Amino acid sequence: MPGGTAVRRALARARVHPVAYALALAFAAGLLTLAGPGAGTAEAVSVCQGRPARTVSFATGELRLYRTRHYACALVLAKRPGAPRPMKVTLQPRGGRAAAVSGRWGRQAGPVTVHALNRCVRATATVSGRSVATGWILC
Numbered sequence: 001m002p003g004g005t006a007v008r009r010a011l012a013r014a015r016v017h018p019v020a021y022a023l024a025l026a027f028a029a030g031l032l033t034l035a036g037p038g039a040g041t042a043e044a045v046s047v048c049q050g051r052p053a054r055t056v057s058f059a060t061g062e063l064r065l066y067r068t069r070h071y072a073c074a075l076v077l078a079k080r081p082g083a084p085r086p087m088k089v090t091l092q093p094r095g096g097r098a099a100a101v102s103g104r105w106g107r108q109a110g111p112v113t114v115h116a117l118n119r120c121v122r123a124t125a126t127v128s129g130r131s132v133a134t135g136w137i138l139c
Contacts (some may be wrong), residue, residue: 046064047075047111048073048111048113049071049113050068050073051067051068052064052065052066053066053072054134054138056132058131058132059079060078060080060128060129061077061078061079061087061130062076063123063125063132063134064077065121065134065137065138067116067138069117070115070116070117071113071114072091072114072138073113074089074090074091074111074125075089075109075110075112076127077107079127081106084106085105085106085127085128086102086103086104086127087103087104087105087125087127087128088101088103088109088126089102089109089110089112089126090112090124091112091114091121091123092121092122093114093115093116093120094120094122094136095119096114096116096119099112100112109125120138120139121136121138
């Protein structure tokens, strides 16, 4: 392994004991896990960039829309995660082509992102045959 020999040579030149090096690595890894990004927050991290703009609930799921200055993003979450089921999420900017993701998932479908600078968007979501659609929103 080429990387291993380079590390051993660096340790020999620096006159660092391998056990001390291993302890330092373990200590650094422990600090990163304790004080990593998101430490101290109980909220789930979203896969969409931007701020939450709208949440639309329906019988079998929830459509979540996020907005930045230039983009809109959508995803659909199942109300009861579990076995894979048919899901679909579609997002269309006004005057543009719709972007869609469909398939069988157990928890969420998406994200779908479109360029929506100064544009309204409309979104649809389907989970297990039940669906919801918005009109032109986020104008």
